[in-house]
Amino acid sequence: MSLTGGTPPICDHPHCQKGLFYDIEPLHTHSQCHNCHKMARFTKDSGTQLRRCTGCFCDAYCSPECQKAAWNNGHKHACKFYRTGRDRATELSGDSKAWANMMEWVRYHHSSLMNATIACAIKEQQASRKGTSFRDISSSHFLQVSVAYRKDPGLPMEQTFELRGTHFIQRDDPGSRGMVPFLQVGLLGAIEMGKMECGPEYAGTGSYLVVARFRPNDPSYYAGSGQDGIPFVKHFGVDRDHARAKLACRPPMGQLQANIAFGKKMRFCCGRSPKDDTCCCGGWTHELMRLDAAARSMNTRKDDVD
Known part of the structure; x- marks a missing residue:
């Protein structure tokens, strides 16, 4: 596997x-x-500050009342499940912050992981027999990303895990049978949420699975049954527009591998942040676009002089 996914195609898209x-x-x-789905603010002095559950570090809430309501509505079961992973990560790595670091890493790369899953499903659908729908593929396949923990406090958060492999796999593949129980965690609720959010435009529910090794260089791992891999699954609804999107020239796995290996975020901004005084991305995307435009202008002037 090439971490850069090969040379990106040269195109003007x-x-x-x-x-x-x-x-x-x-x-x-x-x-x-x-719980209440109130959006967080993007400015430090604004009112809504989400507090993450300190048991699992997965979900976040705007108030103690919302956290209590979510706990009574089922979060206690998911929290217990992921606390097992948290404790195992600490045991293997010797770092009490290992699991929390993994959750931060997943949140940083979530957009890349989610959109790579969609792109892989579109690509698989195009290669499948006629009549195969996006929902057929999204319900029968998942993206698996294997990473290894870097126990180094000097690393930026987005590079605290080293990429070891990416695969788009069928759920009934013999090699993935051990992961099927983990893939079911939260799936039914995510399907219902996707249908509610997308309405008649609902096209399916995508899933990605991050499997992290917290002692990757321990030779005893390779002699055993591979129980050091700790999984975390994420499901999300997909609408028809995204299910029908035209793929970029670069293969999705290559783009995902580059994003993860170099700690990149996708450069986009929807501009929609209701009642916020900044945009979706917080401004960084537009600043890069401004610098790109300035660089292109400078190169154009240089060409004119030459």
Whole structure:
């Protein structure tokens, strides 16, 4: 596996130049309370500050009341499940922050992981027999990403895990049978949420699975049954527009591998942040676009002089 995914194709497509997976605005989510779904603010002095559950570090809430309501509505079961992973990560790595670091890493790369899953499903659908729908593929396949923990406090958060492999796999593949129980965690609820959010435009539910090794260089791992891999699954609804998107020239796995290996985020902004005083991305995307435009202008003037 090449971490750069090979040389990117040279083309003039704006979405390819930006490192996106297809020709429309990427599917993405804004930080929000996992109970009332109130969006977080993007400015430090604004009112809504989400507090993450300290048991699992997965879900976040805008108030103690919302956290209590979510706990009574089922979060206690998911929290117990992921606390097992948290404790195992600490045991293997010797780092009490290992699991929390993994959750931060997943949140940073979530947009890339989510959109790579969609792009892989579109690609698989195109290669399948006629009549195969996006929903057929999204319900029968998942993206698996294998990573290894770097126990180094000096690393930036987005590079605290080293990429070891990416695969788009069928759920009934013999090699993935051990992961099937983990893939079911939260799936039914995510399907219902996707149908509610997308309405009649609902096209399916995608899934990605991150499997992290917290002692990757221990030779005893390779002599055993591979129980050091700790999984984390994420499901998300997909609408018809994204299910029908035109793929970028670069293969989705190559783009995903580059994003993860170099700690990249996709460059996009939907501009929609209700009641916020900044945009979706917080401004960084537009600043890069401004610098790109300035560089292109400078190169154009140089060509004119030459």
